[in-house]
Amino acid sequence: MPRYSNLPTLFDNALQIHISKLKEWGYLYPNQWKTSTLNWSRNGEKTGSISIGVSTLEGNEYLHLKYNFRDEPREYKILLVRKPTNLGIGEMWFFCCPSTGKLCRKLYSIDGYFLHREAFKGCFYEKQIQSKYARFLDSNFGAYFKAESLYSEARKKHLKKTYAGKPTKKYQKLSKEIQKAESIDFRDIERHLVFGK
Numbered sequence: 001m002p003r004y005s006n007l008p009t010l011f012d013n014a015l016q017i018h019i020s021k022l023k024e025w026g027y028l029y030p031n032q033w034k035t036s037t038l039n040w041s042r043n044g045e046k047t048g049s050i051s052i053g054v055s056t057l058e059g060n061e062y063l064h065l066k067y068n069f070r071d072e073p074r075e076y077k078i079l080l081v082r083k084p085t086n087l088g089i090g091e092m093w094f095f096c097c098p099s100t101g102k103l104c105r106k107l108y109s110i111d112g113y114f115l116h117r118e119a120f121k122g123c124f125y126e127k128q129i130q131s132k133y134a135r136f137l138d139s140n141f142g143a144y145f146k147a148e149s150l151y152s153e154a155r156k157k158h159l160k161k162t163y164a165g166k167p168t169k170k171y172q173k174l175s176k177e178i179q180k181a182e183s184i185d186f187r188d189i190e191r192h193l194v195f196g197k
Contacts (some may be wrong), residue, residue: 010143014109015040015047015048015108015109017052017063017110018105019093019095019105019106019113021117023093024158026092027056027079031057032054033054033055033056033057033178034054035051035054037049037050037052038050038052050065051065052065052066056080061079061082062077063077063078064077069112069113070112074113076098076113078096078098078107078114079096080093080096081093081103083103095107097118097119098115098118099113099117099120100115100116104117115176128130141184143178143181144181147148147178150178153174154171154178159174
């Protein structure tokens with residue numbers, strides 16, 4: 001009989017639905033009903049697929065999910081909520097978790113339902129279980145290994161670089177990470193990996 005894994009479940013490995021992606025794909029325009037299929041993959045291999053529908057009709061705003069989990073059909077709605085931005089200009093969308101009632105911008109599927117992270121017990125982010133040495137390497141050299149994804153993020157069509165003539169916080173953070181990546185000498189990484197210092 002196989003042994004059960006005692007490794008913790010990681011949010012990083014869970015299927016996720018992001019409100020920002022729904023917006024980017026045009027699902028959150030006012031007064032519409034739009035359906036599609038979401039697919040997930042890792043290293044080129046498909047890891048999941050679900051049918052979604054998004055209603056932004058006034059007073060009837062929700063995300064509709066339909067999929068199979070371990071051959072069991074699942075179908076349910078997750079309310080969508082609009083709130084004014086902290087700048088007082090426009091509105092932001094949130095999911096209302098059907099389990100916790102909390103508003104969030106990202107849903108995770110751990111036990112077959114897409115919910116707020118606090119609905120799951122004993123789950124962690126990868127950074128929370130890293131060793132002290134791994135955290136040291138990540139904080140000092142992580143930007144070097146993420147350089148390609150940082151460049152891709154900076155080139156995204158919908159990235160807002162400025163607001164009212166000033167760089168946005170997101171763009172400033174991204175620029176800072178890119179500068180950090182470009183300033184890292186691979187020989188320093190090699191020295192730490194070989195000699196541990």
